Amino acid sequence: MSTRLRLALWSLLALLLGSALLGRAAGESGLAPGAFPARLSAWGLIHREGGMLKARAGSVTYDLATPLFSDYALKWRVLFLPKGAKAAYDPDRVLDLPVGTVIAKTFYYPLAPTAQPGGEEVLKAHPADYQTGVGGLRVGRVRLMETRLLVRRAAGWIALPYVWDEDQRDATLERVGDTIPLTLVDGAARTSFVYVVPGTSDCAGCHAPDYTKGAINRIEPIGIKARHLNRRFPGAFGDINQLARLVRLGLLTGKPAAAEIPANVDWRDARLPLNARARSYLDINCSHCHSPVGAARTTGLWFDQGHEHGADWTNPTRTGLCKQIVAGGHGGGGRPFDVAPGEPDRSILLYRVGSNEPGTMMPELGRSLVHAEGLALLANWIARMDGQCRLASEVR
Amino acid sequence: MKAATPTHRALLAGAAACVMALCSPALAAPGAPDADGFVTDRAFEKHLAEQLLDARPGDVITIPEGKWKLMRGLSLTAPGVTIRGAGRDRTVLSFAGMVSGPVGLQVTGDRFTLADLTVQDTKGDGVKVNGTKGVTIRAVRVRWTNPDKATHGAYGLYPVGCTDVLIEDSEVFGSSDAGIYVGQSDNIIVRRNRAEQNVAGIEIENSTHADVYDNVATGNTGGILVFNMPNLPKPGGFTRLHNNVSEANNTPNFGAKGTAVSIVPAGTGMIVLANDDVEIFDNVIRGNNTVGIAIASDYSTNYKIEAGSPGAHDPYPERVLIANNVITGTGGAPDNALFPAAQAILAAGQSVNLVWDGFARSDGGDNGICVAAGGDKLVRLDAAHPGQLTLIPGRDCSAFPRQKAVVIP
Numbered sequence: 001m002s003t004r005l006r007l008a009l010w011s012l013l014a015l016l017l018g019s020a021l022l023g024r025a026a027g028e029s030g031l032a033p034g035a036f037p038a039r040l041s042a043w044g045l046i047h048r049e050g051g052m053l054k055a056r057a058g059s060v061t062y063d064l065a066t067p068l069f070s071d072y073a074l075k076w077r078v079l080f081l082p083k084g085a086k087a088a089y090d091p092d093r094v095l096d097l098p099v100g101t102v103i104a105k106t107f108y109y110p111l112a113p114t115a116q117p118g119g120e121e122v123l124k125a126h127p128a129d130y131q132t133g134v135g136g137l138r139v140g141r142v143r144l145m146e147t148r149l150l151v152r153r154a155a156g157w158i159a160l161p162y163v164w165d166e167d168q169r170d171a172t173l174e175r176v177g178d179t180i181p182l183t184l185v186d187g188a189a190r191t192s193f194v195y196v197v198p199g200t201s202d203c204a205g206c207h208a209p210d211y212t213k214g215a216i217n218r219i220e221p222i223g224i225k226a227r228h229l230n231r232r233f234p235g236a237f238g239d240i241n242q243l244a245r246l247v248r249l250g251l252l253t254g255k256p257a258a259a260e261i262p263a264n265v266d267w268r269d270a271r272l273p274l275n276a277r278a279r280s281y282l283d284i285n286c287s288h289c290h291s292p293v294g295a296a297r298t299t300g301l302w303f304d305q306g307h308e309h310g311a312d313w314t315n316p317t318r319t320g321l322c323k324q325i326v327a328g329g330h331g332g333g334g335r336p337f338d339v340a341p342g343e344p345d346r347s348i349l350l351y352r353v354g355s356n357e358p359g360t361m362m363p364e365l366g367r368s369l370v371h372a373e374g375l376a377l378l379a380n381w382i383a384r385m386d387g388q389c390r391l392a393s394e395v396r
Numbered sequence: 397m398k399a400a401t402p403t404h405r406a407l408l409a410g411a412a413a414c415v416m417a418l419c420s421p422a423l424a425a426p427g428a429p430d431a432d433g434f435v436t437d438r439a440f441e442k443h444l445a446e447q448l449l450d451a452r453p454g455d456v457i458t459i460p461e462g463k464w465k466l467m468r469g470l471s472l473t474a475p476g477v478t479i480r481g482a483g484r485d486r487t488v489l490s491f492a493g494m495v496s497g498p499v500g501l502q503v504t505g506d507r508f509t510l511a512d513l514t515v516q517d518t519k520g521d522g523v524k525v526n527g528t529k530g531v532t533i534r535a536v537r538v539r540w541t542n543p544d545k546a547t548h549g550a551y552g553l554y555p556v557g558c559t560d561v562l563i564e565d566s567e568v569f570g571s572s573d574a575g576i577y578v579g580q581s582d583n584i585i586v587r588r589n590r591a592e593q594n595v596a597g598i599e600i601e602n603s604t605h606a607d608v609y610d611n612v613a614t615g616n617t618g619g620i621l622v623f624n625m626p627n628l629p630k631p632g633g634f635t636r637l638h639n640n641v642s643e644a645n646n647t648p649n650f651g652a653k654g655t656a657v658s659i660v661p662a663g664t665g666m667i668v669l670a671n672d673d674v675e676i677f678d679n680v681i682r683g684n685n686t687v688g689i690a691i692a693s694d695y696s697t698n699y700k701i702e703a704g705s706p707g708a709h710d711p712y713p714e715r716v717l718i719a720n721n722v723i724t725g726t727g728g729a730p731d732n733a734l735f736p737a738a739q740a741i742l743a744a745g746q747s748v749n750l751v752w753d754g755f756a757r758s759d760g761g762d763n764g765i766c767v768a769a770g771g772d773k774l775v776r777l778d779a780a781h782p783g784q785l786t787l788i789p790g791r792d793c794s795a796f797p798r799q800k801a802v803v804i805p
Contacts, residue, residue: 176445179467179495196496201449201471204504208473211504211527211557292629295504295526298557298580300627317627324699325654326625330546330572334653336698348654358498359520359549365496391698 040171052136076133089254092306124186159203278381322389341385469497481513492517540570574599607802618664626709661731688723688749719768
C-alpha cells in the first residue's frame with residue numbers, strides 16, 4: 001500500500017471516528033476562519049487528567065540540545081505522527097515529516113508560591129522546576145500560557161496559537177495572538193513584562209526559512225532537526241538518544257550511524273567548549289532568520305549550523321567577526337563591529353541580544369525580556385576569542 | 397472589499413473572547429481618544445490583523461478613516477493583496493505604544509500594493525517589504541513625531557531583496573536612517589515622493605536598475621544617496637537620478653553612530669558611494685551648505701577595504717555621469733566633522749558643487765567619471781596628497797553608456 005493511499009485511508013478513518021481534524025488539516029489549502037477548532041481540546045491531542053496534562057498515546061515528547069529563549073518560559077514539545085507514517089531523516093533541515101503530523105509546543109511557567117492559578121506572578125524557572133513532560137505535565141503549580149500547534153498539511157505547514165484560558169482547563173485559538181501581562185519573580189527580583197503570543201502571521205517572522213524561492217509564506221518547524229534532537233532524553237526505552245528512540249519506535253527512517261549525525265550542544269554545559277555552546281545558542285536563537293536564505297539573508301550575518309544553507313565559519317565576516325555595521329539605525333549602539341574578539345563592549349551582537357527595546361533587540365520577535373544567562377555566554381565567548389578588529393581610522 | 401465597519405467592530409468587541417485575567421486595563425477597548433486624538437481599540441486591531449491573516453490573492457483590504465493606535469506590528473504574507481486607507485490624512489496608524497514588532501507593517505507577499513494611509517512612530521522601520529516580487533507603494537506617509545529624534549526608527553519605506561519596486565507620491569519624515577530606502581533590490585522606480593527631516597532622504601543601496609526622478613528631498617542631512625556597502629550579499633549598480641529637487645538638506649546628522657549614513661555631512665545634496673554606473677542629470681540641487689554632489693570611495697568611509705580577494709567589495713565609484721544639473725547656493729556652513737577625505741578641502745571653509753574624493757582604481761585614472769561640459773567643474777581631491785586638489789572642467793560625455801528607463805512590468 002502506498003504511503004499516500006495509507007494516509008488517505010487513515011484520514012478517512014479519522015474522519016469516520018469523529019476526529020476529523022487531522023484529515024481536514026491534510027486536505028485544506030487555505031487558512032480560512034473557522035477551518036480549525038476554537039478549542040485545543042477538540043484536536044484530541046492533549047487532555048487534562050487529574051492534575052496532569054497528558055498527550056495522546058503514540059505521541060513522543062522531545063527536547064532540544066539548546067532551546068530558543070522565550071522569556072524564561074518552559075516548553076513541553078510533543079510530536080504526533082499519523083498512525084503508520086514515518087519521518088525521514090535529513091542531516092541539515094527539518095526532518096521530513098508526513099502530512100498529518102502535528103507538533104504541539106506548550107509554554108508554561110512555574111507559579112510563585114503566593115500566586116493564584118492563572119495569575120500574573122510567575123517564577124523564573126530553575127533546574128528543579130523543569131519537567132520533562134514524559135508521561136505528562138504536572139499542572140497544579142504552573143501557569144499554562146499557550147500551546148502552539150504546527151500542522152503539516154498537503155499544502156504545507158500552518159501554525160495555530162492556542163491561548164490557555166484563565167481556569168487553565170482548555171486553550172482557545174487566537175489566530176492574531178495575544179498580549180498577556182506577567183510578573184517574573186526571581187528571588188527578591190520582580191520584573192513586569194508583556195508576554196506576547198505571536199499570531200499566525202507573525203509565525204512566518206521566524207518559521208519561514210527560505211526567502212529565495214518565492215512563496216515566502218511557506219513555513220516549517222525550527223527545532224525538529226537532527227542536530228537539535230541528537231541528545232539523550234528520557235522516554236520510551238529509557239534515557240536514550242532521541243533519534244535512536246524515534247527509530248526504535250518505528251517513526252524515523254534513514255538515520256545514519258551515530259557518528260555521522262551532527263549535534264548541537266547544551267548551551268549551559270560548562271564542561272563543553274565555549275565555541276560549540278555559543279554556536280549552538282546562536283543557531284537556535286538566530287539562524288531561522290540569519291541564514292543565507294532566511295529573512296535576514298540581506299544582512300550578510302549568518303549563524304545557521306546546518307550545511308546546505310549553513311553559516312560558513314571559515315568566512316569570519318559572514319559570522320560577524322570584524323563585520324562593520326551597514327544598516328540598522330540605532331541597533332548598533334555606537335559599537336563598530338558585530339563581533340569584536342576580546343572586546344565585548346565593542347560588539348554589536350551583545351548590544352542587541354542585551355536590549356529589550358523593539359527595533360534594537362534581537363531576536364525581533366518572541367521575547368520581551370533579556371536572556372541574561374545567554375547574554376553572559378556570548379559575552380564570555382567573545383571575551384575569550386582570539387584576534388582583533390580595528391576600524392580603518394584606527395590603523396591609518 | 398473588506399472594511400472594518402463600525403457595526404462589525406461593535407460585534408467583534410462584543411464577541412471578543414477576552415478572558416478578563418488576560419486583559420490588562422490598557423487592552424480593554426475601545427477607549428476614549430488620547431490627547432492626540434488616537435483611539436486604542438482592541439477589537440479594531442484584532443479585526444485588522446485577522447483581515448491580513450485571511451487575505452487571499454486579489455483582496456483589497458480597506459482601513460477606515462480614523463486615528464488608530466496599535467499595540468503590535470502588522471504582517472502580511474499572502475500574495476496579490478492591496479491594503480488601502482481612506483487617504484494619508486484620514487487613515488493614520490500610530491505605533492507609538494507598540495509592544496511587539498518592531499516594524500509597523502511587514503510584508504512578504506508578492507504583488508503587494510499599499511496606498512493612501514499614514515504609518516507613524518514605529519519603534520523600528522515603518523513599512524518593510526522583504527523578498528517579494530512586485531511592490532507598489534503609493535500615496536503613503538511615514539513619519540516620526542517624537543521631538544527626541546533618537547527614538548525614531550531606521551527606515552520609513554523599506555523594500556529589501558525585492559524585484560519590481562514602485563514607490564510614488566509618498567512622503568517620509570524624520571527617519572533616523574533613510575526615509576525611502578531601497579536595499580538589495582532590482583528594477584526600481586522611486587518618483588514624485590517627498591523626503592524631509594530624515595538623515596538620508598532617499599537612499600538606493602546595493603540595488604540595481606533604479607530610476608529615481610521627480611522627487612523632492614529637503615531638510616534632510618543628505619538629500620539622495622546611492623550607496624554600495626561591503627559585506628552584503630548583493631552589490632549594487634545602474635542607477636539614474638534625474639529631475640529631482642534636492643534642497644536645503646542641512647539638518648545636523650542624527651544617525652546612529654557607526655551606521656553608514658552617520659558619515660554623511662549635513663548640507664549634502666547627493667552622494668554616490670562606491671557605486672558603479674550611475675547617471676545624475678537634470679536635477680536641481682540648491683541651498684545645501686556643504687556639497688552639491690559628492691562622489692566617494694570606501695576610502696572616505698571608516699569601512700575596511702577588502703581589496704584583492706575574489707568577490708571582494710569594489711571600493712571605487714566607477715562610470716558616473718553628471719550632466720545638466722542646476723547646482724546653486726551651495727555653501728554657507730560646511731560640515732567638516734564627517735566624511736574624512738573631504739575634510740581637507742572643507743576645513744578651508746570652502747563648499748563645493750561637485751567633489752570626488754579622488755581614489756581611482758588605476759594611477760591617473762578617472763574611474764570613468766564624466767562631468768558634462770556647461771556645468772560646474774569637478775573638484776578632485778588628491779588621494780595621495782591630502783589638501784591638494786585638481787579642478788576638472790566639463791567635457792563631452794556623449795560616449796557615456798546610457799541606461800534605459802526602468803519599466804515595471
